[in-house]
Amino acid sequence: MARSARAEKGKTLRITLVRSTIGFDRKQARVVTGMGLRRLGYTVELPDTPETRGMIHKVRHLVTVE
Secondary structure: OHHHHHHHHOOEEEEEEOOOOOOOOHHHHHHHHHOOOOOOOOEEEEEOOHHHHHHHHHOOOOEEEO
């Protein structure tokens, strides 16, 4: 309940996949798919939460954030 209220109130982050997950750890590929990114150049908007920022930190070499 508190998390969804915080997501509605807070900002969102635009995340774009700019590098392929091929050749990297499979856990990183699972993080990318967990964020909703499907292919190169695909962009999603996610709420600015600590969970989202942790996922971005794990794959910061594969994505760009606006």
